[in-house]
Amino acid sequence: MTSKKDVLHVGIDLGTSRSAIAASNGTKHVVESYVGWPLDMVARKIVKKTILFGAEALEARSMLDLHRPLERGLIKQGSAKDEEAVHELLKHLIALAGRQEGQRVEAVVGVPAEALRVSRQHLRGAVKGIADALLIVSEPFAVAYGMDALLHTMVIDIGAGTTDFCVMNGRYPTEEDQRTLTHAGDSIDDQLMKLVKTKAPEGRFSIHMIREWKEKFSFVGDPKQPVVARFPVKGKPADVDITAEMKKACESIVGPIAETMLDLLSKVEPEYQEKVQRNIVLAGGGSQIPGLAAALEKVLLDVGGGRVKAVEDPVFAGANGGLAIAIDAPEGEWEPLGA
Amino acid sequence: MASSGRLKQTLVRDAIRENVDVIEGRLPKGLRRSDRIRRAIFRASVFVIVPLALFLSINALTTGKGERTDVVFVSTPAAVPAPAAAVLHAPKGLEPSLFRLSVRSVVLDPGHGGTDPGATGAGGVREKDVTLDVATRVRALLEEGHLAVSMTRDGDTTLSLKDRVLLANAKRPDVFVSIHVNSLPAVRDKRVVETYVLGTTTDARVQALAGDENRESGYTLADYRRLLEGVLQDARSGESKRLAASVQGGLVTGLKRAVPRLEDHGVKEAPFVVLIATEMPGILAEVSTVSNDDEARRLKDSAYRQTIARALADGILAYAESRNHPPSKRS
Numbered sequence: 306m307t308s309k310k311d312v313l314h315v316g317i318d319l320g321t322s323r324s325a326i327a328a329s330n331g332t333k334h335v336v337e338s339y340v341g342w343p344l345d346m347v348a349r350k351i352v353k354k355t356i357l358f359g360a361e362a363l364e365a366r367s368m369l370d371l372h373r374p375l376e377r378g379l380i381k382q383g384s385a386k387d388e389e390a391v392h393e394l395l396k397h398l399i400a401l402a403g404r405q406e407g408q409r410v411e412a413v414v415g416v417p418a419e420a421l422r423v424s425r426q427h428l429r430g431a432v433k434g435i436a437d438a439l440l441i442v443s444e445p446f447a448v449a450y451g452m453d454a455l456l457h458t459m460v461i462d463i464g465a466g467t468t469d470f471c472v473m474n475g476r477y478p479t480e481e482d483q484r485t486l487t488h489a490g491d492s493i494d495d496q497l498m499k500l501v502k503t504k505a506p507e508g509r510f511s512i513h514m515i516r517e518w519k520e521k522f523s524f525v526g527d528p529k530q531p532v533v534a535r536f537p538v539k540g541k542p543a544d545v546d547i548t549a550e551m552k553k554a555c556e557s558i559v560g561p562i563a564e565t566m567l568d569l570l571s572k573v574e575p576e577y578q579e580k581v582q583r584n585i586v587l588a589g590g591g592s593q594i595p596g597l598a599a600a601l602e603k604v605l606l607d608v609g610g611g612r613v614k615a616v617e618d619p620v621f622a623g624a625n626g627g628l629a630i631a632i633d634a635p636e637g638e639w640e641p642l643g644a
Numbered sequence: 645m646a647s648s649g650r651l652k653q654t655l656v657r658d659a660i661r662e663n664v665d666v667i668e669g670r671l672p673k674g675l676r677r678s679d680r681i682r683r684a685i686f687r688a689s690v691f692v693i694v695p696l697a698l699f700l701s702i703n704a705l706t707t708g709k710g711e712r713t714d715v716v717f718v719s720t721p722a723a724v725p726a727p728a729a730a731v732l733h734a735p736k737g738l739e740p741s742l743f744r745l746s747v748r749s750v751v752l753d754p755g756h757g758g759t760d761p762g763a764t765g766a767g768g769v770r771e772k773d774v775t776l777d778v779a780t781r782v783r784a785l786l787e788e789g790h791l792a793v794s795m796t797r798d799g800d801t802t803l804s805l806k807d808r809v810l811l812a813n814a815k816r817p818d819v820f821v822s823i824h825v826n827s828l829p830a831v832r833d834k835r836v837v838e839t840y841v842l843g844t845t846t847d848a849r850v851q852a853l854a855g856d857e858n859r860e861s862g863y864t865l866a867d868y869r870r871l872l873e874g875v876l877q878d879a880r881s882g883e884s885k886r887l888a889a890s891v892q893g894g895l896v897t898g899l900k901r902a903v904p905r906l907e908d909h910g911v912k913e914a915p916f917v918v919l920i921a922t923e924m925p926g927i928l929a930e931v932s933t934v935s936n937d938d939e940a941r942r943l944k945d946s947a948y949r950q951t952i953a954r955a956l957a958d959g960i961l962a963y964a965e966s967r968n969h970p971p972s973k974r975s
């Protein structure tokens with residue numbers, strides 16, 4: 306029998322772009338979801354490591370076999386390397402959380418709903434040997450649990466690869482309570498890339514610069530200030546106004562998200578529909594786009610109005626929720642969840 | 645507050661039950677009703693379902709647990725278009741003989757050519773000439789054996805490895821055979837034959853060889869990374885190994901008579917670019933050793949080149965035979 310003291314509970318948010326961990330010992334960490342292995346012996350000598358994670362891996366990418374294992378919210382199936390990348394990423398996160406020698410680890414891992422549907426077995430496989438017991442839940446469920454928003458709530462989790470919708474109506478969400486869209490952070494990046502390329506055909510910029518600009522300047526609706534990006538054009542640094550491009554790229558996700566939100570609302574039992582409408586929560590990195598919540602509230606006016614608010618801590622909302630679930634799960638029930 | 649606690653308890657228990665269902669191979673709750681399954685199948689694109697059906701039937705054949713696996717796949721929705729491609733990758737351990745696949749066509753790739761002479765040896769013998777002559781002879785022998793044969797080059801042409809790959813992939817042959825001649829200047833007395841399949845190696849000599857053969861690749865570093873990502877544990881590797889074993893056997897048997905001191909270095913693995921990027925089972929055969937002076941001189945003799953071609957062709961034909969008429973275990 307293990308006493309509660311010997312158990313480290315962790316909640317992990319395994320995301321396409323970032324992965325976060327919150328542990329019962331109070332530690333919290335976030336890493337970009339990149340895993341890289343040196344391409345050859347020369348690269349290994351230079352980076353002095355056999356495996357790199359997060360920003361460090363991204364930095365050294367020219368020398369690495371770099372993986373972003375949850376591209377489009379899924380573990381790429383059939384790719385042993387991506388499964389291994391997930392394994393290493395989870396191992397790294399748990400190491401960051403400061404597991405003590407001999408301490409049992411019970412983990413709740415929140416994943417994009419799509420990964421849950423398609424790659425569940427792969428996920429369990431990837432966690433083998435890292436945690437002693439593993440509970441996999443959908444990311445929006447973890448967020449809702451962490452916020453205690455389990456009744457008459459809709460969580461819209463805007464990640465990098467997917468946007469996951471989940472209606473919480475006092476039961477464990479089934480397939481009909483959930484939806485997934487591929488309109489998410491990455492699709493904004495793709496749009497912005499195309500639009501800026503059209504605006505400045507001679508300009509030179511990478512997808513990583515595009516991502517940086519989006520993190521800093523994204524908005525929906527009216528711009529608060531002009532968005533000016535600096536990048537080389539014909540070899541010389543130039544300041545290019547990309548306000549209109551940024552607006553268009555960010556707004557490209559509003560239509561599909563609004564449509565799905567209304568569709569899911571229409572499936573809610575009529576007596577609760579209004580309550581859910583007033584309780585819409587935006588989570589994930591995309592939730593912080595200024596003007597997005599207001600734009601969705603505007604859409605809700607057509608069905609009688611509603612409230613959309615973004616979570617306060619989008620980076621750790623999922624991990625915190627996972628940790629809450631891990632702590633609440635009765636000790637005896639972990640038994641069949643051995644990993 | 646108390647009711648919130650009870651709700652949480654119920655939800656956590658449901659989450660655990662769903663996980664246990666998956667572990668024990670049952671359809672998770674919410675997927676069990678047949679109408680929902682039918683709807684999911686309808687939504688799943690044909691790209692996902694067809695290969696999966698294939699996979700499941702094979703899985704059922706080989707492990708008898710086909711019904712266990714469908715839990716994971718049945719609900720694949722069509723909402724995400726991209727994963728179809730990902731799912732199409734051959735599952736691990738797929739046994740091609742179950743398909744009764746036959747071998748009808750071969751692409752031969754004579755190494756080097758044009759501005760790239762390859763390895764050179766005594767008397768001015770050049771790898772690019774030997775590989776082209778041997779390949780041409782192998783082609784005739786395979787055609788006698790009713791295989792369709794294409795060559796990546798049939799003259800003294802400069803081709804990057806990328807060009808070779810594109811040519812080979814465009815022909816969609818059943819197998820790919822790249823022909824090379826080894827050079828071992830450090831051990832000039834040695835006469836070696838060896839056959840490579842795609843893999844990694846820690847052997848310094850093999851690394852150097854791969855470096856030499858990969859030189860005119862035409863691929864960028866970014867391409868290379870992408871190629872490596874594509875190197876999955878797919879159905880090709882098993883087939884490539886079978887082909888390699890057959891070819892190496894043919895070479896050793898066929899050449900031992902002419903060269904009694906021939907060393908059989910067997911089937912090895914190395915990261916050759918032509919084997920990474922080609923889409924069919926493939927091998928790279930080092931059919932001779934130009935750094936040995938005796939061997940270099942003999943390579944000038946067309947009868948000896950014919951002996952090499954015969955040995956190589958025999959290996960390929962034996963492999964094709966084993967695939968086209970596999971020995972039946974039942975009767």
Ligand SMILES: [Zn+2]
Binds near residue numbers: 755756763771825857
């Ligand atoms: Zn060569």
